[in-house]
Amino acid sequence: MSVKRAGQMPVWQQIAGELRQAISDGTMPPGARLPTESELTERFQVARNTARQALTALVAEGLIIAARPRGYFVRDRRPINYRPQQEFMPQPRYLETDRFIAQHSAEGREARQTIEVSIVDPPEMVKDRLRLEAGELTVVRKRVRYLDGEPFNTNDSYFPLDLVQGTEIMRPDDIARGANEVLAENDYRQVRALDEFYVRMPTPEETRRLALAPGTPVAYHVVTGFTSEGRPVRTVLNVLPGDRHVIAFERTRPAQADS
Incomplete structure (x- = not known):
């Protein structure tokens, strides 16, 4: 040519x-x-x-x-289906294994994650969503999830310190039944969540954590979970590289819409 x-x-x-x-x-x-x-x-x-x-x-x-x-x-592009609606579904009962690892290991892929836990003064966007007063601290569980040796996404979960002090959430280990269930056992069951999606270019820190190639956009998924009383008890910041994810929602038509 x-x-x-x-x-x-x-x-x-x-x-x-x-x-x-x-x-x-x-x-x-x-x-x-x-x-x-x-x-x-x-x-x-x-x-x-x-x-x-x-x-x-x-x-x-x-x-x-x-x-x-x-x-x-x-490149062998094998994007995963990212389904926010799965969060409140029953957690797989595998010892020391969370949903991400269980699901993708069952598909024949090598799934693992790293977990870091610390007590921090959270970013302003987290403070606003958790309605924290000045000086209130949070516990953050920072996770990088890998498939077949490649970092696929990050998942940083923030909890008000006074809600989770002394619980499994404070330890840098997989929680087989999930952090949501730990909150529920402590009388902070989440009954609804607000999902926010932003599409943008990654920050230098996100580029480093996810080993992103130049020019790779990310979806930024912010989740805030609320109790039946309307109290926000958890805010999660997910970073999803655009070349590794398909964001999939399932919706059901309300019965009254047919009338």
Whole structure:
């Protein structure tokens, strides 16, 4: 193929477009090795830097990975279904295993997570959602969840310190029955949750924790859980890389809507 050097689209974008199409239509399936910079240079009769720009763009889009010195390969994109409505469903009763690990291990994937627990003065957005007074502290459980060795998302859960002091939530371990059940056992059962979604570029800290490629957007999912009395008892900040998740909601048509 020859490129249009007098066109409005830069040559490197034309090359990236042809490679992107080959990935999209399955001509180059997951794991396939892309042409090298030298091969692209010869094929399109362009400078090596132009070929490199095309490949770099596809890396930034998350379509390919650079595995030097072996070359560039089509990324095996296996996004997971992220279902917020599953949160209040019964927790799987696996010893030392939470829902994320149980679900994806059952699918044959290597699932694990790291957990850090600390007592902190929370961010303002958490203070507002938990209706905390000045000086009130929270316990935060910071988790990074991995699938097949790749960090897939972060899950940072904040709880008012006075609600969870002395409970399992204070320990950096998996809670088999879930933190929500621990709250319920202490008379703070959540009966509803407010979900907020924002789509944006990641912060430097999020990029570090999730090993994000340049240009990868994230969905920022903020969940606040309330008791039947309307008290907010938990705020969770989830960061979901856009190339690793499909956000799926299930909705039921109310009976009165048919009348």
